[in-house]
Amino acid sequence: MKSPLQYRLPVWPWLSLLILLVLRLAWLDAYTLNSDEAQHAHVAWAWTQGLLPYRDVFDNHGPLFGWLHSPLIRLLDERADVLTWLRLAMQFWYVLALGAVGWMGRRLFGWRVAVVAVLVAGLFPRFFIVSGQFRTDDMWMAMWLAGLAFVVGAPARAWRFFLAGLCVGCALSVSQKTLVLLVTTLLVAALLGLMRPAGTARTSGRCWLAALFGLLLVPTLFVIWLAMHGVLGDAWYGLAGYNIGGASKRHAALNGLWFLVLASAMVALTVRAVRRRALSEFDWAAFLALQGGLYLLLIWFVWPLVTRQDFLPVLPTLVLAGAGWASQWTWLAQRPRLRGVLLVLVLGCELAAIVAYAPPWKDKLAAQRAELALVLHYTDKSDFVMDAKGDAIFRMRPYYPVLESLALHRLRRGQVANTIVDDLISHHTMVVVLRRLSHDSARFVMLNYVPAGGDVWVAGRMLPTHEPDQVIDILVPGDYVLTDGQQRLSGSLDGGPVADHWYLERGVHHLKATNGAPVAFVWTQAFERGWKPLPPPAEGG
Numbered sequence: 001m002k003s004p005l006q007y008r009l010p011v012w013p014w015l016s017l018l019i020l021l022v023l024r025l026a027w028l029d030a031y032t033l034n035s036d037e038a039q040h041a042h043v044a045w046a047w048t049q050g051l052l053p054y055r056d057v058f059d060n061h062g063p064l065f066g067w068l069h070s071p072l073i074r075l076l077d078e079r080a081d082v083l084t085w086l087r088l089a090m091q092f093w094y095v096l097a098l099g100a101v102g103w104m105g106r107r108l109f110g111w112r113v114a115v116v117a118v119l120v121a122g123l124f125p126r127f128f129i130v131s132g133q134f135r136t137d138d139m140w141m142a143m144w145l146a147g148l149a150f151v152v153g154a155p156a157r158a159w160r161f162f163l164a165g166l167c168v169g170c171a172l173s174v175s176q177k178t179l180v181l182l183v184t185t186l187l188v189a190a191l192l193g194l195m196r197p198a199g200t201a202r203t204s205g206r207c208w209l210a211a212l213f214g215l216l217l218v219p220t221l222f223v224i225w226l227a228m229h230g231v232l233g234d235a236w237y238g239l240a241g242y243n244i245g246g247a248s249k250r251h252a253a254l255n256g257l258w259f260l261v262l263a264s265a266m267v268a269l270t271v272r273a274v275r276r277r278a279l280s281e282f283d284w285a286a287f288l289a290l291q292g293g294l295y296l297l298l299i300w301f302v303w304p305l306v307t308r309q310d311f312l313p314v315l316p317t318l319v320l321a322g323a324g325w326a327s328q329w330t331w332l333a334q335r336p337r338l339r340g341v342l343l344v345l346v347l348g349c350e351l352a353a354i355v356a357y358a359p360p361w362k363d364k365l366a367a368q369r370a371e372l373a374l375v376l377h378y379t380d381k382s383d384f385v386m387d388a389k390g391d392a393i394f395r396m397r398p399y400y401p402v403l404e405s406l407a408l409h410r411l412r413r414g415q416v417a418n419t420i421v422d423d424l425i426s427h428h429t430m431v432v433v434l435r436r437l438s439h440d441s442a443r444f445v446m447l448n449y450v451p452a453g454g455d456v457w458v459a460g461r462m463l464p465t466h467e468p469d470q471v472i473d474i475l476v477p478g479d480y481v482l483t484d485g486q487q488r489l490s491g492s493l494d495g496g497p498v499a500d501h502w503y504l505e506r507g508v509h510h511l512k513a514t515n516g517a518p519v520a521f522v523w524t525q526a527f528e529r530g531w532k533p534l535p536p537p538a539e540g541g
Contacts, residue, residue: 013115020122023351024094024132028087030360031132033368035389037083039402040065040135041073042390048074054226054234057390058402060242063222063235064173065136078394080373083365086134093142094131098122100142100149101316107153108284109324116343117323121316123350129358130308136174137309143171144181144313153284161207165214173218176239180298181313188291191267192283195274242406259301266293289321305405367454371433374456378526379431386424387433398427403436411438420444425506430459430478430523448475450522451534458531460522468513472521474504479524484516485533491518 046057047070053059059066072089076082098118105114121127131138147167150160172178193202226232270290274283292314299310326332332339358364368391375385375392385395388403399420401407410416420441424432432445434455449457459476468491470482481488481501491513493502498514501524511521520533 013111016115016119020119021091021095023123024091024128025088026360027128027132027354027358028084029363029365030358031087031129031364032358033083033364034133034135035391035404036136037086037134038368038387038391038393039389039404040069041082041086041393042397044069044073045077045394048077052229052231052234054238055231057397058238058400060238061136062173062175062239063226064170064218065139068139078376080369080376081365082372082393083134083368087132090132090134090138093138094122097131097138097142097145097316100145101320103149104152104284104288104317105320105323108320109327113320113323113327117316117320119343120323120346120350121319123347123354124315124319125350125353125357126308127312127315128350128354131312135309137312140171140175140178141312143167143174144178145316147171148317152288156203156207158204158206158210161203161211162214165211166217167214169215169218172215173222176243177310180303181295184291184294184298188287188294191271192274192287192290195271196280196282255301259297262301263294263297266290266297285321285324288317289325292318292321371454371456374453375431375433378452378456378458378529378531380525383431383525384427384429385431385433386420386429388436391433391435392431398423398429408436425476428476428478430476430525432457444475450520450531452526452531453534458523458526460520460526462520462533463518466517466519468518470511470513470518470521472504472509472511474506474509477503477505479503480521481524481527482511482513482518482521483527485519487516488527489513489516489518491515 040061043053043057043059043061043066046053047067051057053063053066069086069089072086073082076085079085098121101121102114102118105111105117131141144167147164150164150167154160168178168182171181196202223232226235267290270286274286277283277286295314296311296318299306303310332342371391372393376394379385379392379395381394383395384398385392386398390397390402401416403411407416411418418438418441420437421444423429424444431452432449434442434445434449434457437445445457448459448461450460450462452458459478460480461472463470474480479501480503482491483489488500490498490500491511492498493504494510502509502511511518522531
């Protein structure tokens with residue numbers, strides 16, 4: 001009998017994995033900022049306010065991610081560095097995903113291949129960067145990989161299939177793209193199952209029923225909850241209607257033809273390899289390779305909108321299948337030093353690509369933190385802030401749709417009503433983050449708001465002259481002050497008594513300053529919290 005010491009791994013795998021985690025922490029603020037991060041944070045914040053997703057705030061993702069991370073958002077309330085902490089929380093899903101890959105690799109190919117797959121997949125540039133952002137896709141891919149880890153290379157047991165189904169059901173409650181993963185997985189499993197020799201043990205119907213029960217459990221609970229709160233129809237639009245009615249694939253027929261040709265070739269090569277190997281048990285390596293390959297082809301050639309995060313759940317499994325394939329090369333197996341050199345070379349190239357794309361010494365969140373700090377400084381919890389996708393995170397938006405690619409496409413084609421200006425007025429929105437707005441909406445903001453730093457604008461207007469008598473046309477009602485650029489001025493509104501601030505309704509007003517030369521009128525709350533006219537740009541700057 002082997003002693004426990006003989007089962008222990010050498011030092012280098014543990015040291016390598018530790019270095020990988022240290023790199024993740026070193027890159028927390030260096031990952032490229034994606035607008036989805038603030039949107040997901042805003043949806044999670046809405047849960048903490050008793051607001052309902054799909055009705056009170058827009059969302060086109062499953063509800064599990066926002067609900068699960070809402071307690072963390074509650075703890076981080078009103079922090080400008082909230083995204084750094086939320087990215088730190090994403091490391092749990094990163095570790096879970098790679099742990100699942102290592103678990104599968106150890107069963108299929110041994111611990112050496114498992115460690116290699118974890119390191120190469122963990123440092124794969126696209127996987128490393130995208131999985132470090134705060135986004136639903138991190139949890140999605142982790143739950144999918146965890147689901148696979150319960151059954152890949154393991155004896156078929158009902159409890160394993162139930163837990164696998166439960167993980168996949170959680171993934172489905174995060175992202176509808178899980179359906180594409182499920183379809184490819186079931187098709188490949190059926191194909192390879194048919195190729196097994198006659199008389200070999202088959203997965204029992206009990207196992208499949210357990211998997212189905214696990215799969216439906218979490219989505220069913222959410223459906224019941226949404227129905228009880230009267231937002232099932234809103235959820236259907238956000239999860240299905242909005243996405244299905246969005247962008248269409250260009251050259252769909254040609255892309256479909258390419259998919260059929262390449263998928264057929266991939267299936268043929270896999271069938272040939274499986275027959276040549278003639279394994280008595282299920283060929284899991286071929287399963288991982290074919291499932292990942294077909295999923296990639298579906299995304300590339302069929303899926304209407306391709307994004308970097310779509311590839312997260314299959315990149316590690318393809319790396320694992322490739323590492324397992326390479327481990328069977330006789331010429332490489334006989335050269336341990338060469339294996340070590342190749343591994344170091346691959347990891348070095350990956351790390352160099354990551355550094356080139358996202359240098360760790362550059363803080364990619366600095367501008368976002370400064371902008372959020374400015375918005376939080378000028379506004380209270382009850383104030384509305386107009387932004388593209390929830391950039392203000394802790395503030396409600398006056399306009400329900402988010403301004404992402406599908407919505408902008410619909411706005412340009414007139415498929416969605418552009419009520420941004422009306423909503424700014426009706427919700428008394430005094431702060432706008434001027435990004436992604438349509439031309440007409442942006443023009444309205446620039447005429448009725450003044451710069452406060454970066455893309456943040458507050459309600460007000462710079463005056464064309466500095467005469468004491470001013471005729472002001474107000475389109476955004478609110479409480480305003482008149483200022484000479486440094487202090488507020490007293491004056492009379494429409495012939496009334498002298499005051500130093502006024503609530504101005506929509507319409508034309510006559511303001512007469514009594515103690516200085518007015519430069520601007522601006523939202524009172526912003527002025528009281530330090531707003532001053534920005535200096536004009538330097539000549540030639």
